[in-house]
Amino acid sequence: MSGLFSALTSATRALEAQRFGLELTGQNIANVNTPGYARREVVLASVPPNDLFSAGNGVDVEAVRAARDRMLERRLQMERPAEQRDAAIADTLSVVDAAIGRPGQSIDALLDAFFDSASRLSEDPTSTPARYETIRAGQSLASAFRDMAGRMDTEQHAIDTQIQGAVDEINDLAGRFASLNSRIGAATDGSTIELQLRDEQSTVLDRLSQLVDVDTVARSGGGVDLTIGGGHPLVIGASAIRLEATSTPPDGLLALACNGQTITSDIAGGRLGGFLQVRDVFIPGYLDRLDALAYQVATEVNALHADGYDAAGNAGGAFFVAPAAVAGAAASLALDPDLEADPQLLAAAGVPAAGDNQTARAIAGLRDMRVMNGGQSTLSEAWAQFAYRVGSDTQAARHEQLSRADIVKQVAALADAVSGVSLDEEAMMMLRFQRAYEANAQFFRAVDESIDTLLQMIGS
Amino acid sequence: MRPHPAALRLRSILDRLASALATVNIDTLLACEAELAAALADLGGGRLADEPSREATVRELAAARSALTRCRRLGATIGDLTRMSMAARGDSPAYGRQGETRPTTRVHSLEAKV
Numbered sequence: 001m002s003g004l005f006s007a008l009t010s011a012t013r014a015l016e017a018q019r020f021g022l023e024l025t026g027q028n029i030a031n032v033n034t035p036g037y038a039r040r041e042v043v044l045a046s047v048p049p050n051d052l053f054s055a056g057n058g059v060d061v062e063a064v065r066a067a068r069d070r071m072l073e074r075r076l077q078m079e080r081p082a083e084q085r086d087a088a089i090a091d092t093l094s095v096v097d098a099a100i101g102r103p104g105q106s107i108d109a110l111l112d113a114f115f116d117s118a119s120r121l122s123e124d125p126t127s128t129p130a131r132y133e134t135i136r137a138g139q140s141l142a143s144a145f146r147d148m149a150g151r152m153d154t155e156q157h158a159i160d161t162q163i164q165g166a167v168d169e170i171n172d173l174a175g176r177f178a179s180l181n182s183r184i185g186a187a188t189d190g191s192t193i194e195l196q197l198r199d200e201q202s203t204v205l206d207r208l209s210q211l212v213d214v215d216t217v218a219r220s221g222g223g224v225d226l227t228i229g230g231g232h233p234l235v236i237g238a239s240a241i242r243l244e245a246t247s248t249p250p251d252g253l254l255a256l257a258c259n260g261q262t263i264t265s266d267i268a269g270g271r272l273g274g275f276l277q278v279r280d281v282f283i284p285g286y287l288d289r290l291d292a293l294a295y296q297v298a299t300e301v302n303a304l305h306a307d308g309y310d311a312a313g314n315a316g317g318a319f320f321v322a323p324a325a326v327a328g329a330a331a332s333l334a335l336d337p338d339l340e341a342d343p344q345l346l347a348a349a350g351v352p353a354a355g356d357n358q359t360a361r362a363i364a365g366l367r368d369m370r371v372m373n374g375g376q377s378t379l380s381e382a383w384a385q386f387a388y389r390v391g392s393d394t395q396a397a398r399h400e401q402l403s404r405a406d407i408v409k410q411v412a413a414l415a416d417a418v419s420g421v422s423l424d425e426e427a428m429m430m431l432r433f434q435r436a437y438e439a440n441a442q443f444f445r446a447v448d449e450s451i452d453t454l455l456q457m458i459g460s
Numbered sequence: 461m462r463p464h465p466a467a468l469r470l471r472s473i474l475d476r477l478a479s480a481l482a483t484v485n486i487d488t489l490l491a492c493e494a495e496l497a498a499a500l501a502d503l504g505g506g507r508l509a510d511e512p513s514r515e516a517t518v519r520e521l522a523a524a525r526s527a528l529t530r531c532r533r534l535g536a537t538i539g540d541l542t543r544m545s546m547a548a549r550g551d552s553p554a555y556g557r558q559g560e561t562r563p564t565t566r567v568h569s570l571e572a573k574v
Contacts, residue, residue: 075541406482406530407537413484414541427545434542436489437535440477443496447470447528450503451521454467458514 072415074216077205079408081213081269086401088274092159093282093394099151100387107148108383110141111297115367121348122360126311131343134360135335138301142320142333145294149331152287153251159279160254166211166272167245167256173208174226174240177201181223182238194222213269229266232258253279282393287330289386293372295329297379298322300371301363308347308359316347316359463516466502471520473499474527481534 100106117137121130180201187194201224208214208226217225219237226235233241245254256264256276264280267273298320305319318336323329339345350358372382417429462468473495480488 403533406534410482410534410537417484430542430545433486434538436486437538439493440496441535443500444528446500451525454521458518
């Protein structure tokens with residue numbers, strides 16, 4: 001009887017194991033579109049016999065395993081922050097690019113208008129309307145420089161709002177991750193609950209890696225610690241360390257700190273890294289160029305104006321308020337208040353004689369003088385180079401983002417393709433794929449050379 | 461107004477190749493090999509068309525070069541991943557002309573969940 005009973009128990013156990021396998025298949029199908037869900041596999045194990053004379057006790061479910069490829073997931077974690085950083089750079093730079101304005105409709109147009117007005121003044125140096133026109137053109141030019149510097153400053157603060165948003169989300173995700181660490185620690189090893197918690201953790205990690213470059217360190221207890229910015233702890237076991245964003249003088253821009261340590265310059269990846277790079281590297285670089293241009297405009301015009309004589313035959317004063325330094329010249333560029341109040345103070349003459357136009361002509365001639373970049377460029381050319389730089393930075397970031405998005409897509413596709421297959425099959429599949437690529441790659445050099453030859457033939 | 465047909469074809473194949481690399485489509489990747497060889501042979505011959513087509517051809521060639529860069533970058537990632545994958549399994553990515561791989565050493569810990 002015991003043999004028959006044992007056989008029945010064994011059969012029941014086998015049926016239970018198969019039923020569980022079917023349930024798991026249903027679960028896999030139901031979650032096919034669930035973010036972060038990794039396909040479950042049931043691991044069956046035979047139940048050993050009780051004694052030498054029994055065939056065995058059938059089959060039992062030993063474990064449920066989530067089909068994840070650690071290497072590919074890690075690679076995705078490496079690529080995502082870079083992709084998102086480039087996306088953030090391209091997004092924010094496109095706003096700066098739009099603020100620069102189209103060629104011929106921005107500071108370049110106002111520079112031309114200023115030189116045109118000086119040229120008209122030289123045609124009739126005693127004309128009061130012509131003096132007014134030159135002063136108005138100077139005011140417009142100074143105002144455009146101030147506006148442009150203001151827009152850069154506004155954009156830096158607008159980026160700060162996005163930085164604050166990213167920091168809030170990072171703190172929220174870090175809190176969730178730490179809580180999941182705690183629950184994973186309490187869950188039975190290999191249970192479906194544990195796998196579910198790990199799926200959730202994978203989704204949180206995926207979102208985090210879009211925001212900041214995050215490194216993972218597996219804990220012996222089953223959880224995962226997180227560090228950001230090259231080693232600053234964000235999650236240690238069940239504890240999340242808060243990332244603080246505080247406004248700092250003199251410009252009031254946000255500085256990031258973790259555990260009381262400033263880490264702003266250590267954050268290089270993710271959207272947060274992209275925002276910081278635009279705010280702290282790109283925009284200050286553009287402001288430097290803008291300041292250099294404004295400074296040169298003011299000092300060159302002032303030098304010529306001071307050498308001239310006004311309508312009353314007195315030596316000319318300043319045309320623009322003399323900038324104290326190159327830094328901040330664009331933001332503070334303004335017309336001299338005395339000149340603004342009295343157009344007769346405009347020095348159009350080169351000698352103290354009514355009707356002379358030498359200074360007005362010299363100011364109009366500045367248009368063609370190579371006074372920028374060590375005598376390499378005119379003022380208008382320097383502006384064009386500045387506008388081109390902003391445009392090309394934006395394009396380069398967008399191009400880089402698309403390229404990285406390709407790689408993310410590729411690694412994700414590869415992870416999908418190998419998920420759930422054995423290690424040997426996975427290795428074989430990757431090797432086959434690599435060989436298929438190499439078969440094509442053998443032609444790449446020839447393709448490159450042929451393109452060169454064709455372009456030479458066309459004469460482009 | 462139309463670009464050189466061979467340039468058009470080359471760009472189309474390279475775009476498809478890059479797309480196959482990005483989506484890990486091995487069948488398309490294998491099919492591209494012969495097509496790329498044929499397109500390359502075409503580039504050697506053929507007469508360039510009149511003036512308007514030159515601009516279009518230059519644009520097409522620039523796009524082809526950009527697709528080629530994309531392919532190279534994605535290919536480098538594949539090579540990188542394969543090397544990492546094989547190294548993690550305690551094996552080098554060496555394989556013979558017939559595509560046979562050396563016996564791999566299974567590292568069970570990699571099968572485990574994260």
